[in-house]
Amino acid sequence: MTDANTATHSTTNAAxxxxxxxxxxTMQALGQRARAASRAMARADTATKNRALLLIADAIxxxxxxxxxxxxxxxxxxxxxxxxxxxxxxxxxxxxxxATMVEGLRxxxxxxDPVGEISNMKFRPSxxxxxxxxxxxGVIGIIYEARPNVTVDAAGLCIKxxxxxxxxxxxxxxxxxxxLAKLVAQGLSGAGLPHxxxxxxxxxxxxxxxxxxxxxxxxxxxxPRGGKGxxxxxxxxxxxxxxxxxxxxxxxxxDDKADLEKAAAIAFNAKCHRYGTCNTMExxxxxxxxxxxxxxxxxxxxxxxxxxxxxxEAACAILxxxxxxxxxxxxxxxxxxxxxxxxxxxxxxxxQAIEHINTYSSRHTDAIVSEDYSAALRFLREVDSASVIVNxxxxxxxxxxxGLGAEIGISNxxxxxxxPVGLEGLTSLKxxxxxxxxxxx
Numbered sequence: 001m002t003d004a005n006t007a008t009h010s011t012t013n014a015a016x017x018x019x020x021x022x023x024x025x026t027m028q029a030l031g032q033r034a035r036a037a038s039r040a041m042a043r044a045d046t047a048t049k050n051r052a053l054l055l056i057a058d059a060i061x062x063x064x065x066x067x068x069x070x071x072x073x074x075x076x077x078x079x080x081x082x083x084x085x086x087x088x089x090x091x092x093x094x095x096x097x098x099a100t101m102v103e104g105l106r107x108x109x110x111x112x113d114p115v116g117e118i119s120n121m122k123f124r125p126s127x128x129x130x131x132x133x134x135x136x137x138g139v140i141g142i143i144y145e146a147r148p149n150v151t152v153d154a155a156g157l158c159i160k161x162x163x164x165x166x167x168x169x170x171x172x173x174x175x176x177x178x179x180l181a182k183l184v185a186q187g188l189s190g191a192g193l194p195h196x197x198x199x200x201x202x203x204x205x206x207x208x209x210x211x212x213x214x215x216x217x218x219x220x221x222x223x224p225r226g227g228k229g230x231x232x233x234x235x236x237x238x239x240x241x242x243x244x245x246x247x248x249x250x251x252x253x254x255d256d257k258a259d260l261e262k263a264a265a266i267a268f269n270a271k272c273h274r275y276g277t278c279n280t281m282e283x284x285x286x287x288x289x290x291x292x293x294x295x296x297x298x299x300x301x302x303x304x305x306x307x308x309x310x311x312x313e314a315a316c317a318i319l320x321x322x323x324x325x326x327x328x329x330x331x332x333x334x335x336x337x338x339x340x341x342x343x344x345x346x347x348x349x350x351x352q353a354i355e356h357i358n359t360y361s362s363r364h365t366d367a368i369v370s371e372d373y374s375a376a377l378r379f380l381r382e383v384d385s386a387s388v389i390v391n392x393x394x395x396x397x398x399x400x401x402x403g404l405g406a407e408i409g410i411s412n413x414x415x416x417x418x419x420p421v422g423l424e425g426l427t428s429l430k431x432x433x434x435x436x437x438x439x440x441x
Contacts, residue, residue: 020207027211030166031218033196034139038164040194042136046113048191049160056187057105060152063183064098070175071148078172086276090146091172101152104406108156111405114424115162118432129434134427136162138220141212141240142408145170145226151180153406154223155198159188161426164197166219168212170226171204178202213238223409223421228336243421245386245412247336247362248278250394253353253379254294255370256287262391263294263369268301269393270367276338278410279365279387279397283333283343285353291346292318307340314346333360350375354382361385363412365397386412386419 041049060067071093078091114134121131140163144150151167158165169177181200188195201208213222213234222242224234231246252270254263270281286294295318302309303323310328311319319325332343333356347353350368357366367389368379376390387397397420399407404422411417417425 019205023203023205023207024211026203027201027208027215028218030199030201031139031215034164034166034199035218037194037196038136038138041159041162041164041197042115042138044162044193046115048193049113049162050109052159052187052191052193053105053109053156054187055190056152056155056184057102057109059183059186060098060102060105060180063179064095067098067176067179068093068095070179071173073175074148074173081172083172087146087172091148093148093176097149101149104149104153105156108160108405108423111160111423113160114427121434126440127436127438131432132429133432134424135430136427138163139218140165140408140426141168141215141219141222142166143168143209143212143222143224143226143230143234145230146172148173148176148180150225151177151200152184154408155180155184157406157408157423157426159193159197161423163426164194166199166201166212168201168209174202174204209234210237213240216240221416225409241416243409243411243413243417243425245278245362245364245410248280248364249283249334249336249360249362250279250281250364250397251283251285251353251357251361251366252281252394253285253347253350253357253366253368254287254290255350255353255368255372255375256289257372257375258287258290258294258369259371260290260294260297264297264301266367266369266391266393267294267298270395271302271307271342272305272340273393273395275340277395278336279394280338281342281367281394282335282337283345283356283360285345285347285356286315287350287353288314288346288348291315295319295344302342305340307342309342309344311344312346315344318346319344336362350378354379357383357385364410365389365394367392367394386410 117134119132121129123129140158142154151169177200184198185195188197216239219240222240224231224244231244252267267284299319299322308324310326310332312328316327328343363385365387366383366385369391370376380388399420399422402420404420407420407422409421411421
């Protein structure tokens, strides 16, 4: 290497190191401010938090046109960058989407405040009284892609649950997220709460994510909302605990005691209501004795939506005339398609269905259609998923549908939070003790 090349290489390395150092300092400063704000949020009363939420909602209504203008900048940049149509759809912020965000904030304000709730109080033989109190987690880092509505949902849930949060939205939504961040800060300050309780990372540099997920001194938990690539990266690199799910490989099992009309409606809705969601059915399991009757009922419904079917040998034999059919491979049982593709397997009965689900499911959401009460109870007990459903579509696995208000994400982990994560999932329990002067003998 010549002296000139060496000098150029050294200059490039120095510039890279300087940029990395700047990102690190920025994220450390965000973390320090969030930690300080979290203490004020933990002691904030319910009325103050609700006032902040309503002020933010009002500000969003007043600044609707400015938000749509910012969103147009994001959409133009995203189209120029060749973003996929599905992501463009998520990125778009219409007047209807803004109204939904506002209504979400107002609904969160109406929800019971879990913070400070005392439960399980019991007297012990020593005379002390022991129980538990629900408290905020502290500082929550949230990483998400495309959807600007997540900025508002996440801010609202964290405020109501007494937490501070650092939001790192996708670079494709940077203009809209900046605009929303100002409105959130305005609402917090108007209610007398620290505006640093909700901070939006202002850089699009991906290095900011790496810093955020490795600051356990400031961040108590990370909630990632994004594609499989993002979650896999965080699972490799994060030193902060996470509330997450990796895949949504969801199943519907149609039992031999199923009502055919009910089964057809559920299996159609679970697949075709929306393709790109984590609670969409990806594999349909059908009891062998009922398969020759239910699959021909479902075939024209799926054909009308141009759904490609990938069946096992028995399913292919029954659906031989279906125009978009191909034999299933082992990989099909392990795939979250997020597309109009459905794997179908014919099973001997509930035992084989449960075995298949517990082998291939991502532990997100699985459903049974059956009029047999005993079979339904067995399915509920033995299927090891965050949401287990009887006689309803998997699409109901959602915080709003569960009565949690907005959700910050869905977890298929088993510790701390499982399933849709609402206000209670953003808190934890600590033991509290009331005494009357007792000392331990």
